[in-house]
Amino acid sequence: MTSFTKPLVRAMAALALTSTLIGLQAPAGTAAAPPIAGAQYVQGVQYVQLQHPVPASPREVTEIFWYNCPHSYLLAQPLRDWAARQNPPVTIRHIPAAWPDRPDMMGYARVYYTLDRLGLADSMEQAVFHAVRDEHWDLTQPDALSEWAQLQGIDEQQLMDAWNSPEVQQEVQAAPALRERYEVHEMPSVIIGGTYRTSPFIAPGGVQGTVPVVDYLLRRSR
Structure with missing residues (x-):
C-alpha cells in the first residue's frame, strides 16, 4: 500500500465509523437534551397560543394532568422544582384532566x-402518583381510597366526608368544561399566563424538554 492510499483508507474508515455512530443514536425525542437557556421556540411547533386566552396572571402556570398518566407523573416534580426556583414566585394551578365519557378520569378528578x-x-401528589402508577391502586374506588389513606395517615372520616361533599361533586362535574376552556386535548398540558400552551407531545425532548419551553413562555408572557 502506497503512502497516498493509506491516508485515504483511514479517512474512509473514519467516515464509516461516524455514519455507524449516527445510526445508533436514540430516536428524536427519546433522550434529547433540554434546549439551552434562551433558546427560541416557534409558535405552532413547540407551543401554541390559545384561540381564547383565559384571564390569568402572567406568572400563573396551569397544569392539566391525570393521576394515571405516565407523562403526568414524570412532569409533576420537575415542574414543581422549576417553580420553586422562580423569583418573583410562580403560581402553579392544577386541573385534573377529565372527559365526561371517561369514568376513570372523572374518578381521579374526584x-x-x-x-x-x-x-x-400538593403534599400528597407524588404519593398518589406512586400508588396509581407504580403500585396499581385503583383509588377511584372508595374502599381502596380509604385503605390507602389510612396507610398515609389521612383521617378516613374526613376523607370520606370530602369525597361525598356537594362541593367536590360540583368541582368534578365542572372539570371537563374547565379543561375545554384551556383548549386541552392531551395530558399533561401546561398553560402559561392563560395564553400559551405546551406539552411533552410538542416540546423538543418530550417530558425532559417541556420545562425549558415553559420557562421560555413565562419570560415571553412577562
Whole structure:
C-alpha cells in the first residue's frame, strides 16, 4: 500500500465509523437534551397560543394532568422544582384532566378535588402518583381510597366526608368544561399566563424538554 492510499483508507474508515455512530443514536425525542437557556421556540411547533386566552396572571402556570398518566407523573416534580426556583414566585394551578365519557378520569378528578378540599393535594401528589402508577391502586374506588389513606395517615372520616361533599361533586362535574376552556386535548398540558400552551407531545425532548419551553413562555408572557 502506497503512502497516498493509506491516508485515504483511514479517512474512509473514519467516515464509516461516524455514519455507524449516527445510526445508533436514540430516536428524536427519546433522550434529547433540554434546549439551552434562551433558546427560541416557534409558535405552532413547540407551543401554541390559545384561540381564547383565559384571564390569568402572567406568572400563573396551569397544569392539566391525570393521576394515571405516565407523562403526568414524570412532569409533576420537575415542574414543581422549576417553580420553586422562580423569583418573583410562580403560581402553579392544577386541573385534573377529565372527559365526561371517561369514568376513570372523572374518578381521579374526584380524588384530586377530595384531597384538595383537605389541603393535601400538593403534599400528597407524588404519593398518589406512586400508588396509581407504580403500585396499581385503583383509588377511584372508595374502599381502596380509604385503605390507602389510612396507610398515609389521612383521617378516613374526613376523607370520606370530602369525597361525598356537594362541593367536590360540583368541582368534578365542572372539570371537563374547565379543561375545554384551556383548549386541552392531551395530558399533561401546561398553560402559561392563560395564553400559551405546551406539552411533552410538542416540546423538543418530550417530558425532559417541556420545562425549558415553559420557562421560555413565562419570560415571553412577562
